[in-house]
Amino acid sequence: MDSYEWNKVLAAILTALLVVLGLRYFGDNVLFGGHGVKYKDFAVSVDLPEAGAGGAKEEEKPLDLGTLLAAASVEAGSRSAKKCAACHNFEQGGPNLTGPNLWGLVGRDIGSKDGFRYSAALQGIGGAWTYENLYSFVENPQTLANGSAMVLKIRKPEERANIIAYLASLTPDAPPFPAPVVIEETSETIDETPLDAE
Numbered sequence: 001m002d003s004y005e006w007n008k009v010l011a012a013i014l015t016a017l018l019v020v021l022g023l024r025y026f027g028d029n030v031l032f033g034g035h036g037v038k039y040k041d042f043a044v045s046v047d048l049p050e051a052g053a054g055g056a057k058e059e060e061k062p063l064d065l066g067t068l069l070a071a072a073s074v075e076a077g078s079r080s081a082k083k084c085a086a087c088h089n090f091e092q093g094g095p096n097l098t099g100p101n102l103w104g105l106v107g108r109d110i111g112s113k114d115g116f117r118y119s120a121a122l123q124g125i126g127g128a129w130t131y132e133n134l135y136s137f138v139e140n141p142q143t144l145a146n147g148s149a150m151v152l153k154i155r156k157p158e159e160r161a162n163i164i165a166y167l168a169s170l171t172p173d174a175p176p177f178p179a180p181v182v183i184e185e186t187s188e189t190i191d192e193t194p195l196d197a198e
Contacts, residue, residue, distance in 0.1 A: 065135055066180035068161035077166025080159050083152060090170060099150065105129050106164075106171040121147035131178060134164050 081090065087099035094101050100113035110125045110133070111118040122145045127133070136143050138160045141150040154160045168174040 063135075064181040065131055065161070066178040068157055069131065069165060069177040070180055072158070072161040072165035074162075074165050074169045076159075077162035077164070077169075080154070080163050081166050083154075084163075087150075087152075092170075102167060102170065104171045106131070106134070106168045106174045108171075119145070119147060119149050121145040131164060131168075131175075134167065135160055138163055 084099075084102070087097055089095055089097055089101045090103060091101070092103045094103065096113065096116040100116040100118075107128055107130075109128050111122040125145055133144060137145065137148075137150075138154045140153050141148040154163060165177075168177070
């Protein structure tokens with residue numbers, strides 16, 4: 001390759017460098033105003049919802065046990081209660097097993113089934129098996145009675161409600177379910193005064 005060819009190659013490289021530097025200068029100073037402004041200064045921050053196992057994280061709503069129990073199925077609760085049958089009997093007059101017999105449980109005093117020796121955790125609670133207590137206990141026994149021997153946890157709210165409805169069906173004179181929460185619609189008054197009115 002002679003010197004003329006080398007000059008053309010060098011000229012092409014210099015031209016490319018000048019174009020790149022010129023574009024950078026144009027972008028930094030003309031488009032973005034110079035003075036140390038960086039491209040990142042024009043970035044827009046977007047808050048994305050936290051993703052969990054099921055997608056976007058839902059806002060936690062207060063418990064509406066009345067609505068859950070109104071929609072509950074005794075038949076589905078009977079099927080779900082088979083998980084409990086390893087430790088509990090559901091028959092009227094049936095024996096206690098590892099856990100107490102659950103016939104007539106709703107409204108009964110906590111830790112009061114004759115012939116069953118309860119853990120100290122349950123004996124110390126007091127009160128009765130209300131729908132709220134049962135819901136909390138079936139979800140996680142340790143929440144209501146820390147130290148309870150019961151280990152089964154029912155995670156799905158609908159399944160817990162079904163089991164509680166089934167237990168209520170086994171309780172003569174069971175108290176009525178709590179009433180569903182009524183959400184009142186609020187209507188905001190819109191000011192229709194024209195903007196230019198004084």
